[in-house]
Amino acid sequence: MSATIAALAGAVVLSATWDATEGWQELRLGSGLRPNRFEVNAETAVLSISSQSSMSLWARPIEVDLAARPVLCWRWRISGPLKSADMRKKTGDDYAARLYVAFRLPPESLDWSTRAQLAIARRLHGNAVPDAALNYVWDNRYPAGHHAPNAYTSQTRMVVQRTGASMAGQWVQERRNLADDVKTWLPTGAKPVLLAVAADTDNTGESVVTEFSALKLVGIQESCQ
Template sequence: MKRRWHSIRHKALVLSVGPAWVALATAAAATPVHVGSFATDSEALPSPWQVVRLDQRVPATRYRATRWDGRAAVEATADGSMALLARPLTVDLQATPVLCWLWRVEGALQKADLRQKAGDDYAARVYVTFSLPPQALDLGLRMKLALGRSLYGASVPDAAVNYVWDNKHPVGTRAFNAYTDRAAMVVQRSGKEQTGRWVSERANVVADATKAFGPLPFTASQLAVASDTDNTGEQMRAGFAELHFVGADEPCQFSAGAAP
């Protein structure tokens, strides 16, 4: 009789919480949002990716779609040059705040230094920009952003996080960009040790933006990749592939063969 009573209680518990538990589990397992596969039959860059030149006086880094070691990727070739390869971004950062990507560089820059304007170059960078509601910005900051956009165009963001492959600063180094305190720099990879092969990355963009700018209602607006050598005049070849967003507790969805 006692055993039967426990069985009845167990069934009642399952019936009472079962649907809610299933709904919660379904909501927690967010579907990955793929934003950069670069799969194409030609070297043409797939829509909606576009080359964005921040300064028309600076030569543009060249980009092409390719297969690199069997991966559908974009190749960046920099020669004293700078331009972003960018696309607009519409991602629910509450559901999928983690950006995953693969990248590689074929060497390290020699003269770069992220803390100096003259050294503001990176073998590779992944750049996420955010828009913020006007009420989240004080009057002084709104005026500062308006001035910046009058000088450099609409590409000046409300806030941005740059994940960079640096030449000398330790992984985990954080600083603001040498030109603007609206762009936070995060050293995601550094030095020559893992050059010449695909390396996988994972970063919570909301957590990193919050560390830099405080707890604000961030809305993702643009994703960009770049190889940037206009300040140092150096040469670099870099690649990017398989960019996607996942939930905070979900694994990245890479194809096989990338170094962790």
């Protein structure tokens, strides 16, 4: 899968078109999951995700220098938080919105047990299962800043970026120092290889409409605007 990364005033723009010219495509994790519905507004460069008891990703490969552009920026809007989700449980592992960054890890950082778990996961869900991932989520229960391993795999870290209903229905600008998060939670040498966005409702059976726009990577001193 090839992709272009556009540069604009020092920023690496990741979602100018949301289409195949940038490498975006739907990624389904397992044949048994009902997929989300994705729609792109070409005029506003907004991706809309309708999720109803469903889960799939809108994903693209990335190859970036986090030393030069360590800050991940995006805007998102949700129709409302999920009611019964709870990231501590597999049955509650759903989110109104999630931004997912997958990483390739140095082979020497993976012990035998982790390699075996990844092999099993890839047999079940395909080769899209990464070595590790960071997920920034709009949660319903835990405060912003809360983080925990994913209920299904310790190789994925769930980070609550925003929570609750107070900003539902409004566009919210987010800014995250991805390079710092990599240093905090991943081994030295971790490289981002995939970026994805999603709404996730397959476990709780709930519904949500989520929108994303303006994904970019910028320098530490640069604005997200």
